[in-house]
Amino acid sequence: MAYKIKSRIWIESENNVLLGEGRVHLLKAIQNTGSLSKASKSLNISYKKAWQLLDSVNKSAKKPVTINSIGGKGGGGAELTDYGKSLILAFDDINRNCWAFLDKQLEKIKSL
Amino acid sequence: MAYKIKSRIWIESENNVLLGEGRVHLLKAIQNTGSLSKASKSLNISYKKAWQLLDSVNKSAKKPVTINSIGGKGGGGAELTDYGKSLILAFDDINRNCWAFLDKQLEKIKSL
DNA sequence: ATTCGTTATATTTGTCAATACATAACGATA
DNA sequence: TATCGTTATGTATTGACAAATATAACGAAT
Numbered sequence: 001m002a003y004k005i006k007s008r009i010w011i012e013s014e015n016n017v018l019l020g021e022g023r024v025h026l027l028k029a030i031q032n033t034g035s036l037s038k039a040s041k042s043l044n045i046s047y048k049k050a051w052q053l054l055d056s057v058n059k060s061a062k063k064p065v066t067i068n069s070i071g072g073k074g075g076g077g078a079e080l081t082d083y084g085k086s087l088i089l090a091f092d093d094i095n096r097n098c099w100a101f102l103d104k105q106l107e108k109i110k111s112l
Numbered sequence: 113m114a115y116k117i118k119s120r121i122w123i124e125s126e127n128n129v130l131l132g133e134g135r136v137h138l139l140k141a142i143q144n145t146g147s148l149s150k151a152s153k154s155l156n157i158s159y160k161k162a163w164q165l166l167d168s169v170n171k172s173a174k175k176p177v178t179i180n181s182i183g184g185k186g187g188g189g190a191e192l193t194d195y196g197k198s199l200i201l202a203f204d205d206i207n208r209n210c211w212a213f214l215d216k217q218l219e220k221i222k223s224l
Numbered sequence: 225a226t227t228c229g230t231t232a233t234a235t236t237t238g239t240c241a242a243t244a245c246a247t248a249a250c251g252a253t254a
Numbered sequence: 255t256a257t258c259g260t261t262a263t264g265t266a267t268t269g270a271c272a273a274a275t276a277t278a279a280c281g282a283a284t
């Protein structure tokens with residue numbers, strides 16, 4: 001059976017993690033559901049973990065990635081900013097390209 | 113301050129990790145010291161952890177990566193096989209290329 | 225046979241992180 | 255003002271992983 005090359009990439013800001021695969025999943029789930037609590041349920045993670053992740057993202061980013069509102073109609077909610085959407089697009093693009101790149105590198109260990 | 117892209121790559125065999133950065137460090141230390149126990153000391157990890165890592169490497173690889181000897185002159189020792197050396201070279205090469213690749217991708221988030 | 229430094233392994237202990245649980249704060253609406 | 259489903263936190267418990275400790279097995283050399 002052949003060896004495989006796996007990878008993980010992430011974006012850091014001042015030595016803090018800004019975006020990784022898990023955080024991107026969370027942001028996409030927020031985009032789909034309109035709230036952090038619904039997003040956490042859809043990802044099968046605790047609300048607290050989701051909140052900590054999102055808090056970390058917003059604290060690491062140069063500009064807000066989500067707008068969170070407490071109380072009011074529906075109890076509140078969370079939605080992505082345009083900046084947040086562009087971050088996700090950039091991450092996904094780089095990640096896909098990285099996979100393609102490593103796929104080519106696979107040649108180098110095919111004979112091993 | 114600008115965002116940074118970080119990455120980690122590893123080689124898998126049958127869903128088991130074969131080589132990552134830590135394992136490569138260990139193999140290089142074995143190459144330099146001639147024994148697993150000396151290698152573990154030079155990396156400041158316990159002998160047990162080093163042994164578990166090396167055991168996992170040898171069990172995941174298609175061919176032996178090290179030759180370990182017990183007892184005898186000097187008490188024994190461990191040394192890399194030619195196969196192990198070529199694995200290290202391939203990993204380092206791919207890893208370096210991946211860094212260079214991601215450095216180019218950095219353009220895409222420069223404006224964010 | 226004894227010694228030696230190593231590889232090899234089991235067992236216990238400690239540490240850290242994830243999880244679960246609980247609760248406060250909020251503000252539009254009725 | 256009472257209600258509602260959120261966001262926002264604190265606290266306690268659990269569980270997985272790391273570390274420490276201990277010891278067996280080995281075989282060349284003396």
